[in-house]
Amino acid sequence: MLLCDIGNTSYHFQSIQTDYKEDVNSFLPQSVNQTVYYICVNPKINKLLIDLDNWIDVSQYIDMKNYYETMGVDRIIACEAIVDGVIIDAGSAITVDVVKKNIFEGGFIYPGTVAMAKTYKDISSALEYPFNFQIDLNSLPKNSQDAISYGYLKTLYTEVNSLKQSIYLTGGDAEKLLFIFPNAIVEKNLIFNGMKKVLERVL
Amino acid sequence: MLLCDIGNTSYHFQSIQTDYKEDVNSFLPQSVNQTVYYICVNPKINKLLIDLDNWIDVSQYIDMKNYYETMGVDRIIACEAIVDGVIIDAGSAITVDVVKKNIFEGGFIYPGTVAMAKTYKDISSALEYPFNFQIDLNSLPKNSQDAISYGYLKTLYTEVNSLKQSIYLTGGDAEKLLFIFPNAIVEKNLIFNGMKKVLERVL
Numbered sequence: 001m002l003l004c005d006i007g008n009t010s011y012h013f014q015s016i017q018t019d020y021k022e023d024v025n026s027f028l029p030q031s032v033n034q035t036v037y038y039i040c041v042n043p044k045i046n047k048l049l050i051d052l053d054n055w056i057d058v059s060q061y062i063d064m065k066n067y068y069e070t071m072g073v074d075r076i077i078a079c080e081a082i083v084d085g086v087i088i089d090a091g092s093a094i095t096v097d098v099v100k101k102n103i104f105e106g107g108f109i110y111p112g113t114v115a116m117a118k119t120y121k122d123i124s125s126a127l128e129y130p131f132n133f134q135i136d137l138n139s140l141p142k143n144s145q146d147a148i149s150y151g152y153l154k155t156l157y158t159e160v161n162s163l164k165q166s167i168y169l170t171g172g173d174a175e176k177l178l179f180i181f182p183n184a185i186v187e188k189n190l191i192f193n194g195m196k197k198v199l200e201r202v203l
Numbered sequence: 204m205l206l207c208d209i210g211n212t213s214y215h216f217q218s219i220q221t222d223y224k225e226d227v228n229s230f231l232p233q234s235v236n237q238t239v240y241y242i243c244v245n246p247k248i249n250k251l252l253i254d255l256d257n258w259i260d261v262s263q264y265i266d267m268k269n270y271y272e273t274m275g276v277d278r279i280i281a282c283e284a285i286v287d288g289v290i291i292d293a294g295s296a297i298t299v300d301v302v303k304k305n306i307f308e309g310g311f312i313y314p315g316t317v318a319m320a321k322t323y324k325d326i327s328s329a330l331e332y333p334f335n336f337q338i339d340l341n342s343l344p345k346n347s348q349d350a351i352s353y354g355y356l357k358t359l360y361t362e363v364n365s366l367k368q369s370i371y372l373t374g375g376d377a378e379k380l381l382f383i384f385p386n387a388i389v390e391k392n393l394i395f396n397g398m399k400k401v402l403e404r405v406l
Contacts, residue, residue, distance in 0.1 A: 070329065070347045093326045096354070098343055106343025108353040109330065111322045119314045119322045123296045126273065127312065140301055140309025144273045150311040151299070155358035162361055 001199070002032070004055075005074070005191045006040035014192050029055060037199055039073045039191070058195050061202045066104045074191060078170065079104045081187075081194035085166040088181070089190075090173035094156070098163060110156055113173050120148045133179040153180050204402070205235070207258075208277065208394045209243035217395050232258060240402055242276045242394070261398050264405045269307045277394060281373065282307045284390075284397035288369040291384070292393075293376035297359070301366060313359055316376050323351045336382040356383050 005012040010021040011029070013036075024045060029036075035054050040046045049055040059073045067076050072095070078087050079099050087107075089095045092115060097107030111119065113131060120127040129145040137154045141147040157180050160167065167184035169177055174186050187193070208215040213224040214232070216239075227248060232239075238257050243249045252258040262276045270279050275298070281290050282302050290310075292298045295318060300310030314322065316334060323330040332348040340357045344350040360383050363370065370387035372380055377389050390396070 068345045068347075072329075093323075093330070106345050107350060108344055108357065109323070109347075109350045110354040110358065111319075111326060115322050115326050116314075118325075119318050120296075120312070122321075123314065123318050127296070141311055142271045142309050144271075144312075147310060147312045151313040154311065155313065155362040158362045158365055159358040 001196075002034055002036045003192050003195050004036050004038035005195075006038055006042050006045050007074070008042055011045075014189070037195060039077050039195060041072050041074050058198055061198050075107065076104075077194035077198070078190045079194070080198050081190045082168060085168050086160060086163050087168045087170065087190065088160065088174075088177060088184070090169065090171040090177050094171075094173075094177075096156075096160060098165060100165075113176060116152050120152075133176050137180070157181070204399075205237055205239045206395050206398050207239050207241040208398075209241055209245050209248050210277070211245055214248075217392070240398060242280050242398065244275050244277050261401055264401050278310065279307075280397035280401070281393045282397070283401050284393045285371060288371050289363060289366050290371045290373065290393065291363065291377075291380060291387070293372065293374040293380050297374075297376075297380075299359075299363060301368060303368075316379060319355050323355075336379050340383070360384070 002013060002015045010024055011027050012021050024042060029049055029052055032054065035056060037056050037058050038049065039058050040049065062076060062080065075089065075095050075097055078089055079097050082099050083102055084100055087097045090112060092112045094110040094112055095107060096110065098105040117131060126144065127148055129148060131152060132145055132149040135146050135149045135153065137157055141150045167181050168190060169181060169184045169186045170188060170190040178184060178186060205216060205218045209227070213227055214230050215224050227245060232252055232255055235257065238259060240259050240261050241252065242261050243252065265279060265283065278292065278298050278300055281292060282300050285302050286305055287303055290300045293315060295315045297313040297315055298310060299313065301308040320334060329347065330351055332351060334355060335348055335352040338349050338352045338356065340353070340360055344353045370384050371393060372384060372387045372389045373391060373393040381387060381389060
């Protein structure tokens with residue numbers, strides 16, 4: 001079974017044998033002959049795939065009543081992958097979603113590491129520092145780099161921990177956030193796992 | 204006694220009789236004849252004032268050993284104004300500083316409301332919403348506007364409340380944050396109060 005997670009920059013393919021990415025701007029989806037089960041957050045590509053019979057949109061198999069209309073399908077599929085816990089998907093945004101007994105309880109959106117570093121820099125050049133992910137979150141900062149790192153990371157940490165759930169980390173910056181959430185489970189394949197779980201119910 | 208808090212956009216004057224602002228780009232500080240006690244976070248204006256004998260920099264009277272070198276003098280002076288508590292100064296950045304028994308314990312920097320709204324918008328046009336300051340912080344969001352509002356505000360709320368201190372709100376967005384911290388004390392004159400307290404010790 002060939003699975004595909006389509007974002008704003010790449011087609012990410014995965015099967016038992018393979019795991020590879022193709023550029024959204026140059027890859028031709030009609031070049032694939034086998035059946036591809038996909039989710040897609042890219043509106044332009046979505047239009048392209050609707051006419052290809054071997055590309056099957058997995059989102060059609062999801063019971064949407066537990067989610068909300070403008071929620072990204074990648075967040076939804078990640079929620080489908082777990083039974084209980086908090087999913088932190090750290091990409092251009094950091095989405096934090098809570099699932100209890102297979103039901104989505106709600107979630108929030110926090111800026112990703114690149115976006116937030118730019119935010120501080122744009123407020124003042126005096127706040128242009130890389131984040132210190134190894135900051136001691138138990139003591140209040142007394143220097144500028146830690147003052148922004150704590151502002152960005154401790155607030156997220158305190159809120160997520162207050163949810164008192166198991167934490168699943170996924171997305172490109174999962175490893176960075178592992179410094180902040182050392183007991184989290186890093187699960188790079190959460191999206192593909194969610195797709196498989198949805199497909200197992202219907203195929 | 205004429206006090207002046209100089210920022211990046213204005214000279215803010217205050218005395219018992221008066222409270223007014225002048226534009227930093229057009230106002231001539233040499234036009235003032237009386238003694239002015241000031242703090243200034245604007246490096247260009249700082250250079251201008253050093254040659255004017257009737258402009259007295261209040262920061263010279265502060266015992267800096269409790270603070271750190273790159274900390275803004277406005278944050279320092281606000282800390283001087285209180286004995287115990289958390290100061291949330293909501294401007295282009297939101298600074299959160301903790302004072303215990305007159306001693307600065309540390310603090311952190313979070314993006315201001317305008318900067319953070321731009322951050323979400325720049326991540327995705329799907330996240331371009333005004334923040335909902337009246338959001339229910341006790342339930343996880345199930346719509347996009349609340350998902351970013353909760354991401355911005357609940358994280359700050361949970362962290363600040365975990366400090367278990369009285370909260371002083373100041374800065375241009377103090378009233379907005381009062382929705383989130385309804386028990387906070389709004390103190391518009393925290394900077395001027397801090398200047399007066401420092402001057403009382405030395406004059």
